[in-house]
Amino acid sequence: MTTYLIAGATLADGRTADIVLDGGIVAEVGTGLSRAGATRVDAAGLLALPGLVDLHTHLRQPGGEGSETVLSGSRAAAAGGYTAVSAMANTDPVADTASAVEQVQALGDAAGYVTVRPIGAVTRGLEGTQLADLGAMARSRARVRMFSDDGLCVADPLLMRRALEYIGGLGGVLAQHAQEPRLTVGAQLNEGPVSAELGLAGWPAVAEESIIARDVLLAQHTGARLHVCHLSTAGAVEIVRWAKARGIAVTAEVTPHHLLLTDRLAEGYDARFKVNPPLRGDGDVAAVRAGLADGTIDAVATDHAPHPADSKSAEWSAAANGMVGLESALSVVHEAMVETGLLDWAGVERVMSLAPARIGDIRGQGEPIAAGSSPELVLYDPAVRRDFSETQLHGRSRNSPYLGRSLPGRVIATFHRGAPTVLDGALLPVEEVAARG
Amino acid sequence: MKHLLSTKELDAATAVGILDVADDMAATQQREVKKLPTLRGKTVVNLFFEDSTRTRISFEAAAKRLSADVISFAAKGSSVSKGESLQDTAQTLEAIGADGIVLRHSSSGAPAVLARSGWVSASIVNAGDGTHEHPTQALLDAFTLRRRLHGDAGRGRDLDGVSVLIVGDILHSRVARSNVWLLATLGAHVTLVGPPTLLPHGIGDWPVTVGTDLDAGIAEGPDAVMMLRVQKERMSDAFFPSAREYAAGWGLNGARFRALPGRTLVMHPGPMNRGFEIASEAADSPQSTVREQVANGVATRMAALYLTLAGGAA
Numbered sequence: 001m002t003t004y005l006i007a008g009a010t011l012a013d014g015r016t017a018d019i020v021l022d023g024g025i026v027a028e029v030g031t032g033l034s035r036a037g038a039t040r041v042d043a044a045g046l047l048a049l050p051g052l053v054d055l056h057t058h059l060r061q062p063g064g065e066g067s068e069t070v071l072s073g074s075r076a077a078a079a080g081g082y083t084a085v086s087a088m089a090n091t092d093p094v095a096d097t098a099s100a101v102e103q104v105q106a107l108g109d110a111a112g113y114v115t116v117r118p119i120g121a122v123t124r125g126l127e128g129t130q131l132a133d134l135g136a137m138a139r140s141r142a143r144v145r146m147f148s149d150d151g152l153c154v155a156d157p158l159l160m161r162r163a164l165e166y167i168g169g170l171g172g173v174l175a176q177h178a179q180e181p182r183l184t185v186g187a188q189l190n191e192g193p194v195s196a197e198l199g200l201a202g203w204p205a206v207a208e209e210s211i212i213a214r215d216v217l218l219a220q221h222t223g224a225r226l227h228v229c230h231l232s233t234a235g236a237v238e239i240v241r242w243a244k245a246r247g248i249a250v251t252a253e254v255t256p257h258h259l260l261l262t263d264r265l266a267e268g269y270d271a272r273f274k275v276n277p278p279l280r281g282d283g284d285v286a287a288v289r290a291g292l293a294d295g296t297i298d299a300v301a302t303d304h305a306p307h308p309a310d311s312k313s314a315e316w317s318a319a320a321n322g323m324v325g326l327e328s329a330l331s332v333v334h335e336a337m338v339e340t341g342l343l344d345w346a347g348v349e350r351v352m353s354l355a356p357a358r359i360g361d362i363r364g365q366g367e368p369i370a371a372g373s374s375p376e377l378v379l380y381d382p383a384v385r386r387d388f389s390e391t392q393l394h395g396r397s398r399n400s401p402y403l404g405r406s407l408p409g410r411v412i413a414t415f416h417r418g419a420p421t422v423l424d425g426a427l428l429p430v431e432e433v434a435a436r437g
Numbered sequence: 438m439k440h441l442l443s444t445k446e447l448d449a450a451t452a453v454g455i456l457d458v459a460d461d462m463a464a465t466q467q468r469e470v471k472k473l474p475t476l477r478g479k480t481v482v483n484l485f486f487e488d489s490t491r492t493r494i495s496f497e498a499a500a501k502r503l504s505a506d507v508i509s510f511a512a513k514g515s516s517v518s519k520g521e522s523l524q525d526t527a528q529t530l531e532a533i534g535a536d537g538i539v540l541r542h543s544s545s546g547a548p549a550v551l552a553r554s555g556w557v558s559a560s561i562v563n564a565g566d567g568t569h570e571h572p573t574q575a576l577l578d579a580f581t582l583r584r585r586l587h588g589d590a591g592r593g594r595d596l597d598g599v600s601v602l603i604v605g606d607i608l609h610s611r612v613a614r615s616n617v618w619l620l621a622t623l624g625a626h627v628t629l630v631g632p633p634t635l636l637p638h639g640i641g642d643w644p645v646t647v648g649t650d651l652d653a654g655i656a657e658g659p660d661a662v663m664m665l666r667v668q669k670e671r672m673s674d675a676f677f678p679s680a681r682e683y684a685a686g687w688g689l690n691g692a693r694f695r696a697l698p699g700r701t702l703v704m705h706p707g708p709m710n711r712g713f714e715i716a717s718e719a720a721d722s723p724q725s726t727v728r729e730q731v732a733n734g735v736a737t738r739m740a741a742l743y744l745t746l747a748g749g750a751a
Contacts, residue, residue, distance in 0.1 A: 188545075191638050191639065192638065192639040193639040193640070193641070193642055194639070195637075195638075195639065196637035196638065196639040196640050196643075197445070197614070198545055198546060198569055199545040199546075199566075199567050199568035199569030199570070199611060199614060200545050200546075200567075200568075200569075201568075202637075202638055202639075204638070268549060268553065269545070269546030269547075269549045269550050270553075271550075310522070310524075313524060313550075313554065314522060314523060314524070314550075315523055315542065315544035315546060315547040315550050316544060316545060316546045316547075316550070317543075317544040317545065317567065318522075318523075318544060
């Protein structure tokens with residue numbers, strides 16, 4: 001295995017250091033290091049962060065290979081600086097059995113670009129009526145620890161209670177897509193001035209907040225762990241803050257797009273901006289930023305949701321919900337949180353790597369770069385700006401809301417298991433990465 | 438103008454210009470030979486993804502009186518469902534050589550999507566999109582108001598200071614939205630009244646007064662009351678308890694009609710639910726403009742087609 005000497009990188013805490021990757025670990029971190037036979041990577045002016053970890057990724061395989069596969073999504077992830085992703089369960093067939101999650105795990109291992117951790121469905125077929133094979137998935141080779149019906153809410157309060165209890169007993173966490181279904185019948189856009197003007201059925205904040213309020217109380221009652229997916233409203237931040245203050249075992253994630261974009265972007269009915277939960281208002285954006293900065297929201301998760309062009313060029317109500325986000329996430333967090341002074345790079349390291357690895361119990365990920373840590377890292381040039389274009393998308397779909405927008409920063413290299421998946425800003429070939437086994 | 442997609446995007450001068458062209462078109466309709474050669478050789482397609490016989494025949498009459506060739510295309514469903522997608526349908530029409538597409542669609546924003554798509558080079562006239570806008574309806578309503586209030590002296594005038602009370606299901610009404618923007622742009626004072634469940638959330642910044650008390654609105658003595666059609670199926674969705682209760686609260690019944698000043702015009706975009714949102718006594722009174730609205734619809738749509746297809750400036 002090649003040894004790498006990453007020279008002159010800036011760590012999240014501001015120190016400049018050389019980093020040696022050797023023998024499947026970070027062998028040494030210090031200044032003025034040298035290592036015979038090592039491949040040298042000049043990292044002067046580049047930030048070195050532990051590899052990013054995504055808790056919420058739609059890889060679409062099996063069933064949606066036209067829009068993404070485990071391999072293509074893994075490449076998109078590596079290009080964005082990720083070394084681990086969590087594959088959502090809403091595939092076709094649904095990942096609700098041991099064999100289904102093992103298949104996704106095997107595809108991820110074969111691709112080799114990132115650690116792929118399958119998320120198991122909470123209910124069979126995401127139907128919200130019967131628990132999925134939770135124990136079998138937890139005990140399978142995929143060792144599932146996060147369960148979610150994402151795309152759909154576990155709406156039945158009794159079923160939610162049982163699921164929390166059962167998953168808690170497995171040492172796992174239930175990741176809830178908080179959306180009260182009756183309050184969002186036909187919903188198309190955040191309910192407010194923009195939906196009123198555009199004549200699009202409203203998706204009210206209360207539909208998210210009422211479920212989160214119920215669920216934190218259920219988590220308190222059962223003592224189980226709850227994770228809130230893609231939290232998007234100011235009220236939801238307040239509820240989670242309240243729950244944490246009471247000692248309830250709740251964590252929460254926010255997407256990059258909810259940190260940067262608002263519902264005003266829907267004004268031209270361009271369905272690239274259609275997503276669930278919907279883009280919200282300015283006050284919500286300010287609140288989720290503040291919540292992420294003060295730790296109320298633990299993590300940034302992409303909700304990377306690839307869709308074919310046809311389902312995004314349609315009229316708004318017929319178009320699919322979702323945005324791709326793996327390649328742009330770090331730049332968006334840079335713009336929304338770092339350039340605004342709300343987070344420093346240590347904060348970014350926390351919300352994009354350390355916290356998600358802890359929440360998802362993803363081993364060998366999310367460790368601060370130090371001698372002995374896992375050799376998972378990203379080198380990022382924070383000084384450049386780039387016009388975000390399709391050439392920077394590496395998955396199978398093009399539904400990014402940032403195309404045509406200028407974003408700060410650029411991923412220069414990503415190292416996974418001690419070897420590069422991205423080098424000099426370019427993905428390494430599929431065969432080369434797969435051959436590492 | 439290339440397209441007519443909404444009234445929100447019209448400035449006052451453009452809106453008054455459209456009404457003036459509609460005036461010219463209306464004048465030609467008093468002649469024995471109503472047909473004008475203006476759009477000879479142009480093809481107008483009425484592309485209706487949603488049934489609406491009234492709007493379709495109004496546009497059809499307007500296009501025919503301008504000598505355009507008219508094709509009516511009743512498409513079913515929307516994309517992703519088993520129906521035909523907007524893109525495929527539009528590209529078919531482009532291949533046929535449509536110069537203008539009059540689009541009715543159940544999805545808000547469909548005309549804007551089509552206009553921006555690059556799928557067609559045709560001009561797009563919005564004939565009602567979901568719960569968003571119905572701009573020609575608002576233009577014909579404004580035209581009707583201006584005629585009744587100012588007669589032949591209306592040319593070049595806006596609706597400065599005119600008070601209009603719009604009543605009913607504002608939430609689902611594209612007619613209400615188009616009227617709000619257009620009437621406000623033309624200087625009118627608009628009041629919206631309906632049950633709280635049928636008023637949209639987030640309209641605090643609209644240039645209107647909002648209330649739930651129809652009798653209070655009537656007591657103001659508005660220049661016009663515009664009653665909206667209410668779908669009775671809203672009742673099963675629990676927007677209001679019963680048809681009777683709706684009619685009692687927000688119907689223009691005989692007593693309310695008689696409480697209005699004699700100058701107050703009674704408008705309705707049709708088709709009316711008589712005895713529900715409007716009593717026959719009001720609908721058939723001399724104050725009612727319901728039939729004029731239909732007639733003026735043809736002149737207004739002639740103006741819209743002329744301005745978008747013949748490239749005229751409004």
